[in-house]
Amino acid sequence: MSLSAQWLNIKTPGIPRTPDGKPDLTAPTPRTPDDKPDLSGMWRPAQNMYWVDINARDFFDESAFIPAAETVFQKHVGDYGRDAPWIHCLPFGPGAMFQSPYRIMQSPSIIAVLQGQGGFRQLFMDGRELPKDPNPTWLGYSVGRWEGDTLVVETAGFNDQSWLDLMGHPHSENLRVTERFRRVDFGHMDFQIAFDDPQTLTKPLIISLPMNYQADTEMLEYVCENERDSPHLAGANQDVKFSPATLEKYAGTYNYAGDTPLQPPMRATITVTSSGGRLYFGPFPLNPQSEIKFDSILGELTFSMDSAGAVNGLNFTVSPDPCGRGDDPKPLMFVRKP
Amino acid sequence: MYWIDIVQDLKDESIFRMAAEAVFQKRAAAYSQDWPGTHCLPVGPGALFHGMYRIIQSPTVVALLFNSDVGAGDDYRQIFLDGRELPKDPNPTWRGYSVGRWEGGTLVVETAGFNDGGWLDWAGHPHSEHLRVTEKFRRVDFGHMDFQMTFDDPEMLEKPLTISVPVNYAADAEMLEWVCENERDAPHLPPASQELKLSPETLAKYAGTYEFTGQTPPKKPWLATLTLAAADGRLYLGALPLTPKSETTFDSGFGTLQFSLDSTGLVKALTVPDGLKYIPKP
Numbered sequence: 001m002s003l004s005a006q007w008l009n010i011k012t013p014g015i016p017r018t019p020d021g022k023p024d025l026t027a028p029t030p031r032t033p034d035d036k037p038d039l040s041g042m043w044r045p046a047q048n049m050y051w052v053d054i055n056a057r058d059f060f061d062e063s064a065f066i067p068a069a070e071t072v073f074q075k076h077v078g079d080y081g082r083d084a085p086w087i088h089c090l091p092f093g094p095g096a097m098f099q100s101p102y103r104i105m106q107s108p109s110i111i112a113v114l115q116g117q118g119g120f121r122q123l124f125m126d127g128r129e130l131p132k133d134p135n136p137t138w139l140g141y142s143v144g145r146w147e148g149d150t151l152v153v154e155t156a157g158f159n160d161q162s163w164l165d166l167m168g169h170p171h172s173e174n175l176r177v178t179e180r181f182r183r184v185d186f187g188h189m190d191f192q193i194a195f196d197d198p199q200t201l202t203k204p205l206i207i208s209l210p211m212n213y214q215a216d217t218e219m220l221e222y223v224c225e226n227e228r229d230s231p232h233l234a235g236a237n238q239d240v241k242f243s244p245a246t247l248e249k250y251a252g253t254y255n256y257a258g259d260t261p262l263q264p265p266m267r268a269t270i271t272v273t274s275s276g277g278r279l280y281f282g283p284f285p286l287n288p289q290s291e292i293k294f295d296s297i298l299g300e301l302t303f304s305m306d307s308a309g310a311v312n313g314l315n316f317t318v319s320p321d322p323c324g325r326g327d328d329p330k331p332l333m334f335v336r337k338p
Numbered sequence: 339m340y341w342i343d344i345v346q347d348l349k350d351e352s353i354f355r356m357a358a359e360a361v362f363q364k365r366a367a368a369y370s371q372d373w374p375g376t377h378c379l380p381v382g383p384g385a386l387f388h389g390m391y392r393i394i395q396s397p398t399v400v401a402l403l404f405n406s407d408v409g410a411g412d413d414y415r416q417i418f419l420d421g422r423e424l425p426k427d428p429n430p431t432w433r434g435y436s437v438g439r440w441e442g443g444t445l446v447v448e449t450a451g452f453n454d455g456g457w458l459d460w461a462g463h464p465h466s467e468h469l470r471v472t473e474k475f476r477r478v479d480f481g482h483m484d485f486q487m488t489f490d491d492p493e494m495l496e497k498p499l500t501i502s503v504p505v506n507y508a509a510d511a512e513m514l515e516w517v518c519e520n521e522r523d524a525p526h527l528p529p530a531s532q533e534l535k536l537s538p539e540t541l542a543k544y545a546g547t548y549e550f551t552g553q554t555p556p557k558k559p560w561l562a563t564l565t566l567a568a569a570d571g572r573l574y575l576g577a578l579p580l581t582p583k584s585e586t587t588f589d590s591g592f593g594t595l596q597f598s599l600d601s602t603g604l605v606k607a608l609t610v611p612d613g614l615k616y617i618p619k620p
Binding site for chain 2: 091
């Protein structure tokens with residue numbers, strides 16, 4: 001699944017450099033002529049899973065969502081996210097800032113965010129208020145202001161069509177998003193986003209994530225050519241049928257046995273459950289591909305068995321990052337808790 | 339109306355090479371049903387002729403946020419002003435790769451690396467991957483900008499095609515979000531088989547030159563005179579094929595053209611969208 005653009009290597013002028021020619025990412029934050037921090041440039045969210053699951057910090061605990069929202073979420077999950085708006089070339093939703101690189105273009109009265117997944121946001125800085133009764137839109141209506149050196153952006157007027165994440169957490173038209181951007185030095189920005197939606201959330205959901213300046217590269221065009229970018233969750237392998245009794249033998253608790261540190265949302269202990277003729281890994285349904293191999297939106301699970309045919313562990317391979325970050329993922333080994 | 343028909347001023351297709359003209363005729367005969375915009379894809383390099391856009395300028399990058407791509411929806415272009423050259427062998431894209439420079443007070447933008455999926459206009463004029471576009475933006479005062487666009491595509495065009503349009507600053511206005519919700523916005527054009535057929539004699543009656551008449555002159559100077567021609571059993575407004583809806587009404591894809599007849603059956607007047615009225619030139 002390629003949701004965001006590819007990359008080119010370009011030596012960008014105007015970037016502070018160390019004597020060896022490398023970008024000096026710890027140089028001071030540039031400032032505009034009116035002495036505001038200049039956030040202009042290309043930024044990329046630090047590696048994260050929030051765009052997959054907005055609740056990734058705590059993804060086995062769905063108590064942040066009220067029951068009605070949780071029901072909608074479970075339905076989206078059960079459908080393997082097939083109705084996700086972005087699969088139909090519609091905007092990703094309010095979690096887009098976690099998902100793709102973006103370019104900020106700053107002027108005193110307006111700041112534009114050019115999104116790596118296509119489209120743009122306009123943040124009005126001219127002191128206007130949020131409209132009282134806005135026409136609901138996919139990206140909402142955004143106004144910004146400076147609080148010291150922090151850009152604070154308030155967004156309202158969302159429609160309820162978009163999802164908060166790839167998994168399918170819903171939001172209502174009453175969603176309000178508050179974002180804080182603080183560029184701490186040339187190469188680094190602290191980003192915080194708060195989702196407030198009394199109709200779907202039990203309390204505001206606040207996420208902080210570092211953003212990194214992207215020197216000497218650029219965003220290439222991303223045009224969604226309709227259904228071609230759908231994730232390859234082709235559905236269950238119809239030849240693989242399991243009785244509930246068979247599924248039970250996979251259910252259990254598994255402990256991480258590897259030595260490389262785990263990235264969120266992966267945890268040292270994961271739970272596989274069997275429910276309604278389907279296996280779940282945390283809240284994520286598993287899509288059977290063979291007797292031992294299961295697909296999920298987060299990645300692939302391969303169970304291992306001892307000589308007696310009892311399941312004794314699993315290997316988890318995280319889906320390749322659509323932004324192409326980092327090395328190819330290595331399988332993470334888990335052993336079953338007796 | 340350049341986004342509808344890029345050669346509306348020329349009233350002549352001869353600037354296109356024969357292969358390009360064949361593609362155009364095929365698309366026109368199919369009522370532009372495969373226009374990329376119908377499938378929520380970018381409409382092509384003529385997107386700036388239609389709708390609003392916002393320019394955000396920095397010394398190294400100029401961004402065009404446009405609300406004008408009725409196909410793909412709101413999108414942007416990045417124009418690099420840091421002195422880089424156009425890539426030698428770019429990966430073809432819908433919007434191409436743009437670099438800009440200042441020539442005095444004029445921003446000159448060169449774009450190459452288009453794919454051949456876009457159309458030059460809604461009517462269906464094609465371009466190849468060799469298309470090069472040169473745009474010149476010159477802001478003459480606060481509220482006005484001269485915009486010139488040159489299309490150079492030796493594979494499709496006999497010679498470069500240059501179009502100039504004035505662009506007006508939109509004060510106290512803003513762009514509303516435009517998201518293409520897939521096929522739901524497809525134009526509701528009838529399939530060709532259901533098309534009403536009019537006799538060549540009827541069509542010939544409508545052919546000719548029409549002059550604007552009325553109190554408020556058309557906002558666009560090229561609308562002062564309209565030329566209608568009948569060819570191959572079809573009526574054309576300039577190069578734009580019209581679909582008959584009745585003996586006297588035709589669909590142009592951007593609205594209805596209505597002919598009124600006098601008691602002897604001769605054309606008395608032509609009304610086009612926006613209520614503009616024309617009379618046949620004697």
